[in-house]
Each structure stands twice: as C-alpha cells, then as structure tokens.
Amino acid sequence: MTMTISNVGVVGAGQMGCGIAQVSAAAGYKVIMYDLAKERIEAGLATINGNLARQVASGKMSDDARKAALDRISGTTDINDMASLDLVIEAATEDESVKRKIFAQLCPVLKPEALLATNTSSLSITRLASATDRPERFMGIHFMNPVPVMKLVELVRGIATEEETFSTAKAFVTTLDKTITVAEDFPAFIVNRILLPMINEAIYTLYEGVGSVEAIDTAMKLGANHPMGPLQLADFIGLDTCLSIMQVLHDGLADSKYRPCPLLVKYVEAGWLGRKSGRGFYDYRGDVPVPTR
Ligand SMILES: CC(=O)CC(=O)SCCNC(=O)CCNC(=O)[C@H](O)C(C)(C)COP(=O)(O)OP(=O)(O)OC[C@H]1O[C@@H](n2cnc3c(N)ncnc32)[C@H](O)[C@@H]1OP(=O)(O)O
Numbered sequence: 001m002t003m004t005i006s007n008v009g010v011v012g013a014g015q016m017g018c019g020i021a022q023v024s025a026a027a028g029y030k031v032i033m034y035d036l037a038k039e040r041i042e043a044g045l046a047t048i049n050g051n052l053a054r055q056v057a058s059g060k061m062s063d064d065a066r067k068a069a070l071d072r073i074s075g076t077t078d079i080n081d082m083a084s085l086d087l088v089i090e091a092a093t094e095d096e097s098v099k100r101k102i103f104a105q106l107c108p109v110l111k112p113e114a115l116l117a118t119n120t121s122s123l124s125i126t127r128l129a130s131a132t133d134r135p136e137r138f139m140g141i142h143f144m145n146p147v148p149v150m151k152l153v154e155l156v157r158g159i160a161t162e163e164e165t166f167s168t169a170k171a172f173v174t175t176l177d178k179t180i181t182v183a184e185d186f187p188a189f190i191v192n193r194i195l196l197p198m199i200n201e202a203i204y205t206l207y208e209g210v211g212s213v214e215a216i217d218t219a220m221k222l223g224a225n226h227p228m229g230p231l232q233l234a235d236f237i238g239l240d241t242c243l244s245i246m247q248v249l250h251d252g253l254a255d256s257k258y259r260p261c262p263l264l265v266k267y268v269e270a271g272w273l274g275r276k277s278g279r280g281f282y283d284y285r286g287d288v289p290v291p292t293r
C-alpha cells in the first residue's frame, strides 16, 4: 500500500531544500518551504526562479510550466504552516542537534498520518527517528546536489520504518524522475561513504604539499574524468557539510582512516565554507574562482 502525497513540506531553504522544493513543484506537488529567516526564503525562491528560467532557456521546460511550478511553491518562517502536509522532508544544516530541535518543534504540528523524511548526508536514520513521534513513518530520502540535475536518490530505512512509508517514498521519488538506490542505515550510506573519504584524501594531498589546489583538481578532472575536481566539489557541497560527514564516519566506524583532515577543520573554523560563504579552496568573490592555496 502507498499513501497519496499531494503536498510536500521542505525544512531548510539552503541549496538542498531549494532543489527539493524545485523538483517537487515541477512534478506537480504543492510545496511549502520553511526556514528560520525571511531573507533565506526570499533568496531560496530567487534561486529556484533562476534555475527554472535556465531550464526554459535550454528548452527543457515551457515558460507556462515554469510559472505553474513557481506558483506551487510558497515560503514560510512559521512552522505551524506545515500542519496540513502529507510529506515533510527535513533539509536543514547537517548537525544532529539542529535536526533534533526541528523534529521537536515540527512533530506536534504535523497531522498524525504525515510522513517525515530527512535528507541527511550521513546521520543515523534510526537515531533521528527516535527524536520524532513517528519512527514508523520516518526514513531517509537522500537527494544529490544539484538536485535538479543529479539522477540519484538514496532511500534509507530506520529500524522502525514501516513498509508503507518506504513504498510511499519510493513512489514519490519515482514521480520526480529520479533513480533510486537503497542503502542500509550505516554512517554516510553508500555515496558519501565512498565520495567523502576521496575528498578528505584530496585535502590531505593539499595539506601535505603534494600538489596545489589547481594541480589536484586538474589531476582528477583530466586524469580520472571527474566532472569537478575534489576540492571544487568540496566547495560545492559545503566544507561544513563535508566535515560533519567525515566526523560521522570517524565516530561511527571508529577507524582512523576517516580522520578529518586538519586543513578541512581549519577552513570550517575560519568560516570558509566554500561557494555558499564566498570562500573555500577557491575564492568566489571575484569574476572567476581563484585558488586560496
Ligand atoms: C554531500 C551529499 O550528501 C551527496 C552529494 O550530493 S555529493 C555531490 C554529488 N554531486 C556531484 O558529484 C556533482 C559533480 N558535478 C557535476 O556533475 C557537474 O559539474 C554539474 C552537473 C554540477 C554541472 O555540469 P556542467 O556540465 O559543468 O555545467 P553546465 O553545463 O553549466 O550545467 C549542466 C546543466 O546543469 C544545470 N546546473 C548546473 N549547476 C546547477 C545548480 N547548482 N543548480 C541547478 N542546476 C544546475 C545547468 O543549468 C545545466 O542545465 P541546462 O542544460 O538546462 O542549462
């Protein structure tokens, strides 16, 4: 059995929340996007508008479809506006305490039958589920960045996730024209278990002076045919998110091979979080990105 989903809530209007809101609205769902600050919502809606306009410009979407998708998305800073939603996907900062706080505020507002999902990159679904009032109706729906472009979504069950929750999530993701892989509830699941140690190793390669930012990215783009170099990709994901994922791998698997590179820690401590803060392994404040090392 699957539940009917007609409207979707997204918590967090950052890069992932906006992407999830965009593809859901484009697929015909009504979407409410919630964040703490009005400016975040406004910036998020502007990003979505820009991305949809690019799809119109490249002939992938009609202008009428763009307008209709935009009309289906609204933003709010009032969590009570999530009361009537069928599915809410949490896509706030990768920090367990932030997510727990959100669930504590959100669960009393949601209707009892609503499904709750998290877009976490790495955290235990079972542990997050235990911070909700509905572990049976909770699971991981892990989109990839940039959401409108990347085909994959990882689905992750917690120990208590019911079959109806899983089949409803699977049906929902299928309507977004995405391909599903199922991962078990281990730290960082499949994609990030493999991808983040590679990125962390690239940062060690920089830290140890084996190559410059440019040399490392060029090596992996041209030598291994990656669409982005690992340091460019780290900046794209967000260095705070990369560090959180490495910490979850290190703590959860208790193996020193997952030790976050001290240089990654230093960049995050400096507030150099990559593209979203204007500076990371590259400086994005000028016309073209310039390596910072
Ligand atoms: C951390 C986690 O938990 C999990 C993760 O997500 S890990 C990260 C996974 N993602 C990746 O590895 C991405 C690696 N990079 C790539 O695949 C490519 O560089 C890319 C798809 C991002 C861009 O590809 P490209 O060929 O260099 O760029 P470009 O030709 O400008 O864009 C291709 C299309 O993507 C769209 N696009 C690019 N960046 C976008 C963005 N940030 N948001 C929305 N759309 C975007 C463009 O609009 C363009 O679409 P149109 O053809 O309709 O115009």
Ligand SMILES: NC(=O)C1=CN([C@@H]2O[C@H](COP(=O)(O)OP(=O)(O)OC[C@H]3O[C@@H](n4cnc5c(N)ncnc54)[C@H](OP(=O)(O)O)[C@@H]3O)[C@@H](O)[C@H]2O)C=CC1
Binding pocket: 011, 012, 013, 014, 015, 016, 017, 034, 035, 036, 037, 040, 090, 091, 092, 093, 094, 095, 098, 101, 102, 119, 120, 121, 122, 142, 143, 144, 145, 236, 237, 238, 241, 276
């Ligand atoms: N970046 C990536 O490549 C991917 C990330 N993810 C996961 O998606 C989630 C979001 O990541 P991403 O979009 O990159 O992060 P961003 O930093 O871009 O966005 C996070 C958003 O959540 C907001 N937020 C923080 N606390 C709250 C709260 N209590 N209530 C509502 N909103 C809040 C932040 O606001 P403010 O900035 O004001 O704190 C920000 O707008 C994380 O769990 C991440 O691991 C999954 C796949 C890929």
